[in-house]
Amino acid sequence: MKCTFTVNGKPVETEKGGSEALLDVLRGELGLTGSKEGCTDGSCGACAVLIDGRAENSCLVPVAQVQGREVRTVEGLSGTPELARLQRALVTAGVTACGFCVPGMLTVASEHILAGEELDGVSLKQALSGVACRCSGYRRILQVLDG
Numbered sequence: 001m002k003c004t005f006t007v008n009g010k011p012v013e014t015e016k017g018g019s020e021a022l023l024d025v026l027r028g029e030l031g032l033t034g035s036k037e038g039c040t041d042g043s044c045g046a047c048a049v050l051i052d053g054r055a056e057n058s059c060l061v062p063v064a065q066v067q068g069r070e071v072r073t074v075e076g077l078s079g080t081p082e083l084a085r086l087q088r089a090l091v092t093a094g095v096t097a098c099g100f101c102v103p104g105m106l107t108v109a110s111e112h113i114l115a116g117e118e119l120d121g122v123s124l125k126q127a128l129s130g131v132a133c134r135c136s137g138y139r140r141i142l143q144v145l146d147g
């Protein structure tokens with residue numbers, strides 16, 4: 001079964017249209033390795049992507065569920081000034097530590113930014129609560145994202 005959808009604005013087609021995880025297609029077939037493979041059970045958020053503008057853990061999404069839909073990975077999140085500013089701020093501040101969680105954090109924050117929501121420290125912390133960071137302790141990343 002084929003599955004067609006768009007990734008970062010480009011149409012793609014995969015033969016893996018069944019229960020294969022979207023994360024596996026993105027990383028293994030399309031070479032988009034920005035979305036990280038952590039737990040593969042939906043608990044770490046490292047694999048977050050935007051599907052029709054909503055952040056979802058791609059390790060839990062069968063690729064068949066994105067048929068005809070728009071997927072944005074962290075590689076496709078620099079298209080707006082707000083998101084580019086956010087990415088530059090993280091790099092400039094040097095807060096990425098191992099960097100494993102940052103794509104998920106950027107993706108989840110982007111869902112809210114692209115929806116036009118104003119995020120303060122509290123709402124940002126709440127929004128990012130599903131993304132696990134194993135080495136930075138969160139505080140500096142949250143400060144930059146709240147910046």
Ligand code: FES
Nearest residue numbers: 038039040045059
């Ligand atoms: Fe998907 Fe952890 S790898 S939530």
